Amino acid sequence: MARATTDPQITIVPNPNRVVIRVDGAIIADSTRALVMRAPGTPDQHYIPREHVDMTRLSRTTHRTHCPYKGDASYWTIRGDARVIENGVWSYEDPLEEMALIKGYLAFYQDRVDRVEEGPPTE
Numbered sequence: 829m830a831r832a833t834t835d836p837q838i839t840i841v842p843n844p845n846r847v848v849i850r851v852d853g854a855i856i857a858d859s860t861r862a863l864v865m866r867a868p869g870t871p872d873q874h875y876i877p878r879e880h881v882d883m884t885r886l887s888r889t890t891h892r893t894h895c896p897y898k899g900d901a902s903y904w905t906i907r908g909d910a911r912v913i914e915n916g917v918w919s920y921e922d923p924l925e926e927m928a929l930i931k932g933y934l935a936f937y938q939d940r941v942d943r944v945e946e947g948p949p950t951e
Contacts, residue, residue: 833915837867838865838927839867840866841863841864842864846882848946849874849941849944850942850950851942852911852942854909855882856882862875865935869935871938874936876933878934886905887905891915897927898923899923899924904918905917906936917935
């Protein structure tokens, strides 16, 4: 588990469950190795290993943001069968040292995708 050394306190823990993210009925991400980031005042956020995301559905955009606790975020647009979700995915490709666990992981705006399913891992 990693903790930020700055306030607010941010924690990152492995998610013991399977996480599936769907857009237009298609599975965009499916992982049993997701991480959960918890920060005061915000909902828990799933971070999915890039190799568990259908990258053929994503296209990188030029949008960037900066978080003083995590670093600079890069964004991707999701291409579903029926719609396009601009800047619906982000990643900290070179996060600050305190957040190194999320390097190589992608996060999805949960209110923009159809569903985020979380359940026990399948055998």
